[in-house]
Amino acid sequence: MRLLYFAWLKTELGTSAEEIEPPAEVRDVRGLIAWLKGRDTKFAKAFSDESAIRVAVNQDYARPGDPVDAGDEVAFFPPVTGG
Amino acid sequence: MRLLYFAWLKTELGTSAEEIEPPAEVRDVRGLIAWLKGRDTKFAKAFSDESAIRVAVNQDYARPGDPVDAGDEVAFFPPVTGG
Amino acid sequence: MIRVQREDFDPGQEIAALTAGNHAVGGLAVFVGLVRDLASEGGLKAMTLEHYPGMTEKMLTSIEAEARARWPLEESLVIHRYGRLEPGDRIVLVATASAHRQAAFEACQFLIDWLKTKAPFWKLEETSEGAHWVEARAGDDEAAQRWRETDKAAE
Amino acid sequence: MIRVQREDFDPGQEIAALTAGNHAVGGLAVFVGLVRDLASEGGLKAMTLEHYPGMTEKMLTSIEAEARARWPLEESLVIHRYGRLEPGDRIVLVATASAHRQAAFEACQFLIDWLKTKAPFWKLEETSEGAHWVEARAGDDEAAQRWRETDKAAE
Numbered sequence: 473m474r475l476l477y478f479a480w481l482k483t484e485l486g487t488s489a490e491e492i493e494p495p496a497e498v499r500d501v502r503g504l505i506a507w508l509k510g511r512d513t514k515f516a517k518a519f520s521d522e523s524a525i526r527v528a529v530n531q532d533y534a535r536p537g538d539p540v541d542a543g544d545e546v547a548f549f550p551p552v553t554g555g
Numbered sequence: 556m557r558l559l560y561f562a563w564l565k566t567e568l569g570t571s572a573e574e575i576e577p578p579a580e581v582r583d584v585r586g587l588i589a590w591l592k593g594r595d596t597k598f599a600k601a602f603s604d605e606s607a608i609r610v611a612v613n614q615d616y617a618r619p620g621d622p623v624d625a626g627d628e629v630a631f632f633p634p635v636t637g638g
Numbered sequence: 639m640i641r642v643q644r645e646d647f648d649p650g651q652e653i654a655a656l657t658a659g660n661h662a663v664g665g666l667a668v669f670v671g672l673v674r675d676l677a678s679e680g681g682l683k684a685m686t687l688e689h690y691p692g693m694t695e696k697m698l699t700s701i702e703a704e705a706r707a708r709w710p711l712e713e714s715l716v717i718h719r720y721g722r723l724e725p726g727d728r729i730v731l732v733a734t735a736s737a738h739r740q741a742a743f744e745a746c747q748f749l750i751d752w753l754k755t756k757a758p759f760w761k762l763e764e765t766s767e768g769a770h771w772v773e774a775r776a777g778d779d780e781a782a783q784r785w786r787e788t789d790k791a792a793e
Numbered sequence: 794m795i796r797v798q799r800e801d802f803d804p805g806q807e808i809a810a811l812t813a814g815n816h817a818v819g820g821l822a823v824f825v826g827l828v829r830d831l832a833s834e835g836g837l838k839a840m841t842l843e844h845y846p847g848m849t850e851k852m853l854t855s856i857e858a859e860a861r862a863r864w865p866l867e868e869s870l871v872i873h874r875y876g877r878l879e880p881g882d883r884i885v886l887v888a889t890a891s892a893h894r895q896a897a898f899e900a901c902q903f904l905i906d907w908l909k910t911k912a913p914f915w916k917l918e919e920t921s922e923g924a925h926w927v928e929a930r931a932g933d934d935e936a937a938q939r940w941r942e943t944d945k946a947a948e
Contacts, residue, residue, distance in 0.1 A: 478845055479915035480926045528913070531848035547845060547913075551929035554842065554873060554914025555826055555885050555905055561690055562760035563771045611758070614693035630690060630758075634774030637687065637718060637759025638671055638730055638750055649823075650805010657827065661880040664829035667822070667901075668804075672812065674819035674892060725816040737829060739905060740936070746822075747898055781895070 473542055478549035481525070484518045493542070501527050502536035504546065519548075526551060556625055558591075561632035564608070567601045576625070584610050585619035587629065602631075609634060639714070640698040642689065644721040649731055656713045657735050663712045665739035667746035669732045675725035683764045687720045687729065690758035694718070697757045701749060709745040711736050716749060718757065748785050755782040794869070795853040797844065799876040804886055811868045812890050818867045820894035822901035824887045830880035838919045842875045842884065845913035849873070856907045864900040866891050871904060873912065903940050910937040 475490050482488045498507050505527075509516040519525060527534045528547040540546055558573050565571045581590050588610075592599040602608060610617045611630040623629055641647075649670055657663045675682040698716050705714060713735040723729060732749045736742040761772040796802075804825055812818045830837040853871050860869060868890040878884060887904045891897040916927040 476845070478913065479843060479917070483926075528845070528848055531845075531851050533911075547848065549845070549913060550915065550926065552910065552913050553916045553927045553929050554844070554912050555909035555933075559690070561758065562688060562762070566771075611690070611693055614690075614696050616756075630693065632690070632758060633760065633771065635755065635758050636761045636772045636774050637689070637757045638754035638778075648805055649808060650803055653804060653825070657881075659881070661828075661830040663827050663881075666825040666827065668825070669894065669898070670808065670821040670823070671894070672818050672821065673816075675816040726812075726814070726818075739824065739826065743824070743898070743902055750894060 473540065474545045476545065476547040478547065480550055481518055481548050485514060499539060500536065501529065501534050501538050501540060501546075504540050505536075524550060556623065557628045559628065559630040561630065563633055564601055564631055568597060582622060583619065584612065584617050584621050584623060584629075587623050588619075607633060640695065640702055640716045640718075642691075642694050642698065642718050642720065644719060646719070646728060647717050647731060649728070652715060652717065652731060653733050656715050656733055660712055660735070662737055663735040664737045665742045666733065666735045667739070667742035668734075669730075669746055669750050670728055671730040671750070673723045673725050673727045673729060681766050682725055683766070684722055684724050685764065686722045686762040688760045688762065689718075689720045693758050694720075698753065701752045701756060704752070705734070705745045705749050708748070709734070709736065709741040710738075711741065711745055714745065714749070716753065718753070718759065720759065751778070751781040751785060754778045795850065795857055795871045795873075797846075797849050797853070797873050797875065799874065801874070801883060802872050802886060804883070807870060807872065807886060808888050811870050811888055815867055815890070817892055818890040819892045820897045821888065821890045822894070822897035823889075824885075824901055824905050825883055826885040826905070828878045828880050828882045828884060836921050837880055838921065839877055839879050840919065841877045841917040843915045843917065844873075844875045848913050852912045853908065856904060856911060859907070860889070860900045860904050863903070864889070864891065864896040865893075866896065866900055869900065869904070871908065873908070873914065875914065906933070906936040906940060909933045 473492050477485050477488055494507050498504050509519050526549050530545055556575050560568050560571055577590050581587050592602050609632050613628055653668055673685050702714055711734055715733045717731040719729055732746050734742045734745040755778050762769055763772055828840050857869055866889055870888045872886040874884055887901050889897045889900040910933050917924055918927055
């Protein structure tokens with residue numbers, strides 16, 4: 473699974489992309505975030521207010537209950553500010 | 556007093572401008588139109604539906620009760636269709 | 639600024655000049671009206687825009703002043719052509735620049751809506767069946783009317 | 794058509810190309826967003842627009858398709874820049890062409906409202922006090938929301 477981070481999440485986590493292999497029990501966005509928070513305190517801090525984070529799975533906006541699979545591209549970013 | 560006609564009013568009356576000297580009892584737009592209609596059958600026909608005619612006195616939209624004076628520029632035209 | 643002219647205009651050049659050097663502008667709304675020819679309407683060959691010189695400028699100036707009183711505009715521009723035009727030709731340009739996009743959009747729509755019901759222009763269409771004066775559209779009056787209702791609500 | 798690019802664009806050239814030869818177009822609505830610098834906000838030196846390549850194009854394509862499904866548009870164009878921009882620089886262009894002006898205006902506003910809440914761009918501002926990521930504005934969510942309410946009303 474490929475993870476991408478943008479804007480202040482990227483700055484705070486010190487990385488823009490990583491390849492991970494989460495355990496089989498990580499089946500949805502909610503589970504993935506919980507697993508990532510448990511893995512790394514830096515990640516736990518950045519994700520402490522989950523309402524401030526948007527998630528996209530394979531370049532479409534996703535909700536906590538949406539499924540994630542091994543081959544997916546999952547992106548985390550703050551609310552967008554373009555235009 | 557200077558009268559101006561635009562669009563189909565100009566075509567129908569066969570003139571775009573004329574200088575007139577209406578009698579003293581012509582004091583407002585309503586009176587001027589009545590006097591013009593009595594003066595000329597072509598005018599009476601063109602003005603038969605007064606709701607289809609807009610009036611401007613000195614280049615501002617005017618209503619039937621608005622005053623007209625000897626030195627005024629009075630224009631008659633159909634509803635505008637610019638833009 | 640308002641301009642009434644026979645000549646064509648270059649929208650890109652006009653809007654670039656309008657905001658050049660003004661860094662308080664965050665959004666620019668532009669409307670360009672073109673001579674439309676729908677085949678279903680019988681084949682428009684050309685259109686001649688007549689206007690009332692003097693009153694046209696007076697009305698456009700007053701409409702622009704009203705827009706600037708109602709919205710916080712940094713810049714505004716109205717250009718309206720007259721004379722003979724063919725399908726695809728530009729007729730009118732309205733451009734409004736503001737710090738925020740909503741003010742720019744609203745002022746731009748207000749200007750074109752009011753212009754269509756107040757500025758003394760008349761369209762003479764030439765089709766294969768001859769020339770005829772275009773009738774005013776009730777929809778244009780309604781479009782202008784909604785801005786008046788805003789006034790009443792604010793009273 | 795949608796384009797995501799680092800380079801500047803020429804609004805006049807873009808909108809001329811958009812409607813060239815299409816005589817069914819009566820009205821063209823355009824929005825241009827610029828980098829704004831209000832002195833009161835502390836002197837913006839520059840702004841860097843980050844984006845999510847791939848998802849940006851996907852979102853813009855989907856927003857444009859939605860606009861074309863909802864309004865009778867003859868043409869539409871969205872251009873959004875990324876990279877480093879300075880005050881006065883163009884960021885975004887939205888242009889919509891239709892037979893009638895109301896459709897063009899509504900679709901143009903819909904596109905910029907949705908783009909602001911859906912397209913994955915983030916602004917990093919550089920001021921004399923350092924760099925900071927711009928926070929999303931609640932007003933932008935509300936502006937996008939009004940188009941959703943139209944949906945509900947139609948259901």
